[in-house]
Amino acid sequence: MTRPHCEKCEELLQLYVDGELDEGDAHTAEAHLDRCGYCRSRYRLERRFRAVLRQFAAEPISDELRQRLSSLRSMPR
Numbered sequence: 001m002t003r004p005h006c007e008k009c010e011e012l013l014q015l016y017v018d019g020e021l022d023e024g025d026a027h028t029a030e031a032h033l034d035r036c037g038y039c040r041s042r043y044r045l046e047r048r049f050r051a052v053l054r055q056f057a058a059e060p061i062s063d064e065l066r067q068r069l070s071s072l073r074s075m076p077r
Contacts, residue, residue: 005032009039014070017046 009032015021016029033040053061061069 006036006039009033009036010042013039013043013046014073017043017050 009029012021012025012029016026021029033043
């Protein structure tokens with residue numbers, strides 16, 4: 001079972017990695033990442049994944065592809 005703070009961080013993570021959060025939500029995400037090793041690991045994985053994509057992508061990722069990749073993350077395991 002996921003803790004409520006982790007659930008909120010999970011909602012914010014993609015936008016945080018993209019630098020698209022407002023100052024308040026960015027602060028919320030950063031504070032949680034400072035305290036939670038699991039979410040911090042997820043954040044680092046997302047950053048590495050995007051770095052690899054940028055390295056191999058000839059064109060920027062479209063919004064549609066970004067949304068499709070994000071939806072894969074929320075599928076049941």
